[in-house]
Amino acid sequence: MGERYTVTTRCTFCGQCQVECPVAAMGMSARGAVIDQGRCVGCGNCYRNCASQAIDALAADAAEGSVP
Amino acid sequence: MIPYDRLDTGQLREPARLLPVESAYDVAVVGGGPAGVGAAITAARQGARTLLVEQWSCLGGLTTLGLVAIPLDFVSGVGKEMFDALEALDALQWRNSDPEKHKLVLDRMVRGAGVEILLHTTVCEAIVAAGALRGVVIENIGGRQAILADRVVDCSGDGAVAAFAGCAFARGRDGDGMNQGVSTEFRLGGVNFAAYKAWVGSDPKWLRTIQLALQRGDLPYEVDNHLNWLTRIPGRPQGEGMDEVSICLAHSRRCDTLSARDLTRIALEGREQVDFLWKFIKKYIPGFERCWLIDTGPLLGVRDSRRILGDYVITARDIAALRKQDDVITVSHHGYDVHNPDGVGNIKWAEMEVDGETRYVICNGGGWGTTLMPPNGAPLTDYRGRGQGEAQFDAGGFYDIPYRCLVPRDVENLLVAGRCLSADFLAQSGCRLIMACLDMGQAAGTAAALSLRQQVTPRRLPVGDLQRTLVAQGMYLGQDKHAIPALAAMPAGAPAAEYTSIGQHLQRQ
Numbered sequence: 001m002g003e004r005y006t007v008t009t010r011c012t013f014c015g016q017c018q019v020e021c022p023v024a025a026m027g028m029s030a031r032g033a034v035i036d037q038g039r040c041v042g043c044g045n046c047y048r049n050c051a052s053q054a055i056d057a058l059a060a061d062a063a064e065g066s067v068p
Numbered sequence: 069m070i071p072y073d074r075l076d077t078g079q080l081r082e083p084a085r086l087l088p089v090e091s092a093y094d095v096a097v098v099g100g101g102p103a104g105v106g107a108a109i110t111a112a113r114q115g116a117r118t119l120l121v122e123q124w125s126c127l128g129g130l131t132t133l134g135l136v137a138i139p140l141d142f143v144s145g146v147g148k149e150m151f152d153a154l155e156a157l158d159a160l161q162w163r164n165s166d167p168e169k170h171k172l173v174l175d176r177m178v179r180g181a182g183v184e185i186l187l188h189t190t191v192c193e194a195i196v197a198a199g200a201l202r203g204v205v206i207e208n209i210g211g212r213q214a215i216l217a218d219r220v221v222d223c224s225g226d227g228a229v230a231a232f233a234g235c236a237f238a239r240g241r242d243g244d245g246m247n248q249g250v251s252t253e254f255r256l257g258g259v260n261f262a263a264y265k266a267w268v269g270s271d272p273k274w275l276r277t278i279q280l281a282l283q284r285g286d287l288p289y290e291v292d293n294h295l296n297w298l299t300r301i302p303g304r305p306q307g308e309g310m311d312e313v314s315i316c317l318a319h320s321r322r323c324d325t326l327s328a329r330d331l332t333r334i335a336l337e338g339r340e341q342v343d344f345l346w347k348f349i350k351k352y353i354p355g356f357e358r359c360w361l362i363d364t365g366p367l368l369g370v371r372d373s374r375r376i377l378g379d380y381v382i383t384a385r386d387i388a389a390l391r392k393q394d395d396v397i398t399v400s401h402h403g404y405d406v407h408n409p410d411g412v413g414n415i416k417w418a419e420m421e422v423d424g425e426t427r428y429v430i431c432n433g434g435g436w437g438t439t440l441m442p443p444n445g446a447p448l449t450d451y452r453g454r455g456q457g458e459a460q461f462d463a464g465g466f467y468d469i470p471y472r473c474l475v476p477r478d479v480e481n482l483l484v485a486g487r488c489l490s491a492d493f494l495a496q497s498g499c500r501l502i503m504a505c506l507d508m509g510q511a512a513g514t515a516a517a518l519s520l521r522q523q524v525t526p527r528r529l530p531v532g533d534l535q536r537t538l539v540a541q542g543m544y545l546g547q548d549k550h551a552i553p554a555l556a557a558m559p560a561g562a563p564a565a566e567y568t569s570i571g572q573h574l575q576r577q
Contacts, residue, residue, distance in 0.1 A: 009272035012297060013416070014139055015514055016163060019401045019466070020289025028433020030456060040383075051138040051163035053265075 003057045003065065005047050007033045010054035016056065017046035087205065089214045093119045093184075095322070095516045096204060096217035097512040098130075098191050101129020101447035102139075102165030102502050103486030104223035105174055106146050109117050111221070111543065115124040117350070118183045119215065121206065122395030123190045125369070129225065131502055134366035135253035137164045137299050137314045141503035142466070144544035145510050153177060158264060161302030161525070167314070168544045169303070190263040194232035200480035200525070204229060214326050219516035219526065220482050223509055226326070227374035232326040235478040236377040241327060241409055242495045247325045248497065249407035251296075251336025251369030252318040256346060261300055262353030273439075274353070281295070281348050291341050292319050293412040294439055309358065315349075316369070318342050326372040334368055371407060371487070373498060379492030379527065380472035384418040387467045387495050388429045388451040392550045395513075395531040396468035397538065398507035399546045400499040413440040417448055418494045425454055430565025432465055466546060471497055472533050473514050483514035507543065514538060530554075 007017075011032030018026040018033070025039035026046055032054070035046070047055045073081040073190065079502060095111040097104045100122030102262065108120040130136040136309045140163065141297035143151055150173065159169035180184060186206075195214060198496035203216035219231075222229040227237055240247050271277050273294035281287040297316035320334040320340040346361045385391075388404065406415040417430045428442035429435075436456070445456045473490040474483050482514035484490070485508040486537050487500040514537055519529040532554025535545060547555055 009269045010229075010298075011272075011437075013434040014140055015401055015403070015432050015434040018433065019142065028436055030436045032437070033433075047162075049163045051140060052297070053162055053261075053300060 003042055003043070003044065004037070005015055005044065005055050005057055007035060007055050008056055010052045012052050012054070014051060016049050016051065020045040020049040081493050082276040087212065087214045088217060090206065090210070091119065092203075092216040093117050094217065094520055095119070095219045095513070096121065096215055097221045097223055097513065098204060098224035098229050099129070099165045099225060099486070100124070100127040100185070100187075101225060101486060102131060102506040102519065102536060103225070103512070104129075105178055106481075106506040107144050107221040107223055107485055107513030108178055108183040109360045110513035111219075111398065111509045111517045112129040112181040112183045113541075114514055114537070116219075116517040116520060118513075119186060119217070120178060120183050121186045121189050121191060121204070121215070123188070125187055126171040127178060127185070128170050130365075130367060130369065131165065132167045132171045132174070134338035134363060134369055135167050135255055135314045135365035136316075136369065136502065137301055139163065139165055141402055141501040142398070142507065142544055143503055144398075144507065145538070145542045146541065147354070147503050147506050147510075148409070148542060150177065150506070151172070158303040162300070164299045164302055166301055168301050171204060188487065191228055191232070191405060193219075194229050195480060196233050197202060201229070201233060201482045204232075218481065218520055221509070221512045221516050222376070222482060222484045223486050223512070225373065225487050226371070227376040227484060230376040230476050230479070230482060230484055230488070233375055233476075233479045233482060234478045235482075237374040237488075237491070239374055240372070241406075244362075244409075244410035246371065247323045248371040248409055249319040249321050250323045250325065250334050250338075251316050251407070252320075252335070252342055252563055253314055253316055253344045253365040253369055255301070255312060255314050256349065256356065257312045257362045258359045259311040259313050260308065260309040260358070261313070262307060262355070263303065264353065267354035273385070277352050279335035281352055286348050286351060288344060290412050291345065292317055296407075296414070311364065315345075317345055319412075321408065323497040325370045331370075338368065339364055372493070372496055374488050375491050375493075375496055376476050376488050377478070378473050378476055378484070379475045380470050380490060382469060382489070382491045382499070384492055384494035385420060387498050388418060388420065388431045390431070390465050390467045392546070393468040393470040394553050395535075396545050397471045397474070397534065398504065399466040399468050399544065400469060400501070400504045401432055402467045402498045402501050402504070403434050404494050404497050405434075406494065406497045408440060408577060415440045417442060418567045421452065422451060425453070427451075427567075431467075453477070461545065466498075466549075468506060468546065469504070471511065471515070471534060474508060475527050480527065483512040483516055483526050485509040510541070511538060512543070535543060
């Protein structure tokens with residue numbers, strides 16, 4: 001699988017990542033988009049389609065516990 | 069030359085005069101923004117002799133002249149081709165586009181489809197006979213002339229052709245008719261984006277920083293209470309402090325987008341706002357210490373003006389309920405997104421009665437991003453009344469835009485596409501994004517050409533024929549998520565679009 005991804009505070013709630021996610025791993029909370037790391041397959045569609053560059057790619061171990 | 073012939077009413081009399089016919093086409097598309105580009109390309113590919121009329125010197129509308137480097141919503145058909153072409157020119161990264169290179173991409177795509185382009189030309193009248201559009205009157209450097217067309221697609225954004233043709237329309241929000249806040253987008257260069265990223269987590273939407281600058285007198289008044297958008301333009305050197313960003317922060321309020329006087333006020337006010345905003349950003353926002361102002365978008369960020377009354381009006385309730393429609397021609401996932409008409413902030417919810425109770429409904433999870441909250445601390449819920457933590461928004465859920473929203477009720481042979489579709493104020497605030505407009509354009513252009521080939525009015529075009537053609541062109545109608553009656557009978561390997569001229573086709577008959 002690919003990299004791990006995490007949503008940062010730059011999220012503007014546009015919802016584009018939810019549309020692009022092939023495995024329905026993107027949720028939305030009052031703090032912005034949320035990645036369900038249990039479902040995420042690391043394809044990077046959310047990362048590539050974020051207009052605000054609000055999603056960061058991390059090494060797999062660094063992503064643990066960093067999801068807002 | 070007209071004589072000075074002033075009536076007692078104070079008006080001048082313009083005598084009847086002969087109008088030269090500049091040209092005649094199968095399809096005339098008015099407006100070269102995303103909707104017009106989609107409409108012109110698809111009409112031409114269906115074999116129609118097509119003209120695209122644009123009042124500025126380039127295509128793209130808000131994506132180019134408005135500096136809106138954020139082509140959001142579903143990408144399909146011509147949209148996919150556009151993304152590929154942008155990428156090939158290093159003009160697409162993440163979900164951002166380069167407004168300058170985008171102009172060239174669209175020139176080549178539109179010309180490549182065989183469309184004739186007429187720039188620097190304004191449409192100033194509709195030619196109507198027996199309740200049907202027959203063409204438009206234009207004004208340009210050559211004076212006032214007529215362009216005849218068997219079908220007209222109004223992609224002016226303002227529903228200009230439809231209004232000239234006498235179609236009913238709505239404007240602004242219910243009650244006072246005020247339009248959404250209008251933006252003046254601007255670009256800054258010399259940005260250290262990495263430094264900005266490292267800081268912004270401490271004040272994600274600049275809420276605190278804006279308040280601080282107001283207290284210190286570095287902002288004369290509040291143009292918005294938060295940062296709406298900051299997008300990085302692709303194709304610039306990276307990691308060298310030479311990033312370029314496009315920013316949506318300047319806003320004019322209490323706007324009448326159908327008044328040139330008010331548009332003038334907004335343009336002048338926008339440039340004054342950008343002058344103090346960019347200095348504020350340079351002083352307060354880490355990563356911007358060495359930035360400079362590149363430009364302001366020459367095209368104002370108007371989000372709504374006329375909404376042309378069609379055979380159906382898509383409503384706030386439709387989009388909250390993610391309603392699917394048998395005559396779907398494109399889909400959108402974007403919920404309510406109202407830039408406050410008379411003050412700072414954004415409104416991403418709608419008040420409505422559901423199951424006998426008043427609810428403050430959001431459409432998809434993006435509604436959580438609202439900066440203005442419902443009255444009296446009432447909670448936001450989904451359509452079914454489930455609040456935060458319980459609301460289950462179908463990830464990637466979408467609502468349909470029906471073909472009937474593109475067919476004006478009051479005249480034949482005219483279609484509308486883009487932000488002037490038939491919608492109520494709140495529904496329009498959702499389905500007005502760049503790619504939704506381009507997709508509506510694709511549907512309208514295709515419908516214009518198909519209706520000509522079948523020799524029926526667009527209103528009488530069998531919607532299944534349109535939907536099958538759109539799917540064959542690679543458009544996404546949500547067909548994998550819900551049954552579309554006309555597509556159920558679609559044979560595997562649907563026929564490719566025909567590339568013969570309708571003009572020739574009709575001559576042979």
